Every structure is written in C-alpha cells, then in structure tokens.
Amino acid sequence: xxxxxxxxxxLTPELRRFIDxxxxxxxxxxxxxVVRVGLRLLxxxxxxxxxxxxxxxxxxxxxxx
Numbered sequence: 709x710x711x712x713x714x715x716x717x718x719l720t721p722e723l724r725r726f727i728d729x730x731x732x733x734x735x736x737x738x739x740x741x742v743v744r745v746g747l748r749l750l751x752x753x754x755x756x757x758x759x760x761x762x763x764x765x766x767x768x769x770x771x772x773x
Contacts, residue, residue: 712740727739727742727743730742
C-alpha cells in the first residue's frame with residue numbers, strides 16, 4: 709500500500725459504531741481500511757472533479773433577443 713497521509717476526522721456515534729462493527733466482522737482489519745473502502749465506493753459513484761473551480765458557484769445570465 710502507498711504511504712499514508714494521516715487525517716483526523718470527527719464521526720457521529722452511529723458512524724463510529726458502524727465502522728467498529730465492520731472491523732468486528734473480520735472482513736476489515738482496521739477502521740482506516742473501512743474508511744478507505746467507503747471512499748473508493750464514493751469516488752466510483754461521484755468521481756472527483758478535475759478542476760477545483762468546477763465546484764465554484766456559476767451565474768448564468770440570459771440575454772433577451
């Protein structure tokens with residue numbers, strides 16, 4: 709696995725219990741592994757945008773003809 713870049717996040721108690729339950733099944737070895745799998749799934753359905761400004765608000769002005 710490539711080098712990791714540590715990140716601290718805050719989770720709701722429900723999400724923490726879900727992650728702990730996933731690890732308890734034995735399918736995943738760590739909470740980090742559960743989060744990585746979840747993020748991979750999220751990027752599959754909502755791919756990251758190529759440009760950061762793609763998320764910037766846009767104003768459309770319609771010209772009257």
